[in-house]
Amino acid sequence: MNEGHRQRLRERFEQSGLHGFHDHEVIELLLSYAIPRRDVKPLAKELIARFGSLSAVVDAPLAHLREIDGVGSRASVLLTMLPRLMDRYLQDRWKRSEAFHSTQDAVRYLYSLLGTERSEVFYILALNSQNALIAAEEIQRGSVNRTAVFPRLVVEACLKHRATAVILAHNHPGGDPHPSSADRQLTRRLKRLLNDLDIQVHDHIIVAGQTHHSFAEHQELE
Numbered sequence: 299m300n301e302g303h304r305q306r307l308r309e310r311f312e313q314s315g316l317h318g319f320h321d322h323e324v325i326e327l328l329l330s331y332a333i334p335r336r337d338v339k340p341l342a343k344e345l346i347a348r349f350g351s352l353s354a355v356v357d358a359p360l361a362h363l364r365e366i367d368g369v370g371s372r373a374s375v376l377l378t379m380l381p382r383l384m385d386r387y388l389q390d391r392w393k394r395s396e397a398f399h400s401t402q403d404a405v406r407y408l409y410s411l412l413g414t415e416r417s418e419v420f421y422i423l424a425l426n427s428q429n430a431l432i433a434a435e436e437i438q439r440g441s442v443n444r445t446a447v448f449p450r451l452v453v454e455a456c457l458k459h460r461a462t463a464v465i466l467a468h469n470h471p472g473g474d475p476h477p478s479s480a481d482r483q484l485t486r487r488l489k490r491l492l493n494d495l496d497i498q499v500h501d502h503i504i505v506a507g508q509t510h511h512s513f514a515e516h517q518e519l520e
Contacts, residue, residue, distance in 0.1 A: 307327045360374050385413075401501060401512050404465050425463040426463075432459045432460070468505075482518070485513055
């Protein structure tokens with residue numbers, strides 16, 4: 299890629315963000331910062347073709363990216379850093395939020411926490427009496443399609459943070475947010491245990507990409 303072409307890509311971004319960019323052009327722009335003095339347009343197209351989409355490229359493991367001739371260490375680190383950077387950005391932005399006023403507030407926070415996870419992860423959002431977030435704690439991390447959640451760990455985390463309320467949360471990496479029978483059984487069990495400790499369960503939210511299922515919205519916490 300000559301410097302004139304690189305500069306035109308940057309000027310397009312400065313003028314209108316990524317509006318109008320093809321996926322390979324987004325990758326091309328990124329690679330231009332990590333791979334100097336080389337035409338990276340063919341490499342960007344190869345990455346899209348190999349992994350299937352822009353999101354699949356940045357979600358790819360480092361080792362898989364480095365298998366592509368010409369990617370190298372700097373470019374692979376830059377690409378895999380992007381979703382992790384977005385996670386940190388959104389979590390830091392949410393630190394300034396005083397409270398969760400609605401299910402959608404919690405869902406937006408959980409998208410930043412769980413949206414890019416490839417394995418199933420169970421979290422609690424520990425809240426105070428004003429529904430302000432005290433802590434988001436990972437309780438259990440499992441395989442792609444299963445997490446064994448130990449109720450004792452949930453109870454211990456709530457007591458540790460002195461939560462008066464809690465939002466239970468986990469993700470479905472497969473893309474379907476609907477709860478399984480095991481999800482429903484676990485929710486009922488945790489609600490009974492925490493209610494006995496005067497800790498209110500506000501919701502159990504399942505995140506699948508940019509979709510979700512809220513037990514509270516579906517009146518499944520009765």
